[in-house]
Amino acid sequence: MDILAQSGQRGQRRTVDALVKAVTSRYDIVARYYKIKRQLLGLDELYDYDRYAPLETRETRYQWSQAREIVLNAYNAFHPQMAEIADSSSTKNGFTLSSAGKRGGAFAAPTIPSLHPYVFLNYTGSDKDVMTLAHELGHGIHMYLSRPKGALEAGTPLTTAEMASVFGRCSFFNDLMQRETDPAVRLSMLARKLEDSFATIFRQISMNRFEDAIHTARRSEGELSRERYSELWLKTQRDMFQDSVTMRDDYGIWWSYVRTSSMCRVTSTLTPLAISWYWPCSTSIKRRGHPSRPNTLMCCLPAALIGPKISCAKRV
Numbered sequence: 001m002d003i004l005a006q007s008g009q010r011g012q013r014r015t016v017d018a019l020v021k022a023v024t025s026r027y028d029i030v031a032r033y034y035k036i037k038r039q040l041l042g043l044d045e046l047y048d049y050d051r052y053a054p055l056e057t058r059e060t061r062y063q064w065s066q067a068r069e070i071v072l073n074a075y076n077a078f079h080p081q082m083a084e085i086a087d088s089s090s091t092k093n094g095f096t097l098s099s100a101g102k103r104g105g106a107f108a109a110p111t112i113p114s115l116h117p118y119v120f121l122n123y124t125g126s127d128k129d130v131m132t133l134a135h136e137l138g139h140g141i142h143m144y145l146s147r148p149k150g151a152l153e154a155g156t157p158l159t160t161a162e163m164a165s166v167f168g169r170c171s172f173f174n175d176l177m178q179r180e181t182d183p184a185v186r187l188s189m190l191a192r193k194l195e196d197s198f199a200t201i202f203r204q205i206s207m208n209r210f211e212d213a214i215h216t217a218r219r220s221e222g223e224l225s226r227e228r229y230s231e232l233w234l235k236t237q238r239d240m241f242q243d244s245v246t247m248r249d250d251y252g253i254w255w256s257y258v259r260t261s262s263m264c265r266v267t268s269t270l271t272p273l274a275i276s277w278y279w280p281c282s283t284s285i286k287r288r289g290h291p292s293r294p295n296t297l298m299c300c301l302p303a304a305l306i307g308p309k310i311s312c313a314k315r316v
């Protein structure tokens with residue numbers, strides 16, 4: 001059964017299988033990283049709630065004008081047209097800047113092809129916000145270039161929707177790292193970047209494995225209890241973290257935080273996100289040559305390590 005095609009994502013089952021196999025076979029990358037993070041944090045044991053602890057609380061703040069310059073430079077370095085489109089989105093009312101009390105989150109909206117796409121985000125000056133700006137502008141550029149397709153065909157399935165945005169993030173991150181001179185802040189930025197990549201590649205696939213496990217168990221065991229869900233959640237999470245993170249029994253209930261909309265279609269929703277993340281990182285590596293420079297390597301490390309196996313997926 002072509003699961004992605006069935007959900008309108010137009011992927012192929014064998015591609016998904018190859019992706020899952022490639023990612024799960026490199027869970028050791030996640031375990032290695034969290035062992036290093038435990039040492040950097042000076043902890044004897046790293047618990048599930050420690051995973052996202054920042055390595056450094058200091059961070060550089062960026063004025064809006066600086067953020068614009070950084071992001072536009074990054075897009076311009078790839079192709080001037082990308083910077084041109086991104087820039088026009090900020091000068092033709094394409095941005096809605098946040099005011100106090102606005103809900104969190106950021107997104108790009110294509111509306112209709114005859115209008116310029118809109119980008120909405122909260123900007124507080126952190127490097128994460130600059131990254132979000134680069135990400136959403138990537139969507140905006142993609143939407144703008146898709147306009148000739150017309151209203152019915154300009155939309156993209158999840159398998160390609162995140163490609164331009166993630167590509168923007170990868171391009172801009174190297175520039176941002178070069179500007180930062182404080183070694184501790186640089187290390188913290190790299191850690192966040194890696195965790196960002198893990199969240200999109202490994203975490204999504206581990207959730208995919210969880211959903212696969214509950215469906216498989218449901219077929220053979222009948223109605224599943226909450227405890228059984230928790231057991232399968234812990235197992236699929238432990239498969240990924242191995243012995244690097246201590247999962248408390250309480251963490252078992254965390255399957256319930258995955259949004260219902262995702263839970264019902266994890267296989268069709270989460271694997272495309274991983275595919276979307278992989279391609280731009282690989283392209284970024286290819287464009288810069290082999291990732292010998294530390295910044296590029298760290299930015300794209302997960303994709304670089306699992307890359308050859310995913311290439312197989314593309315050939316099937």
Ligand SMILES: [Zn+2]
Nearest residue numbers: 135139162165
């Ligand atoms: Zn996105």
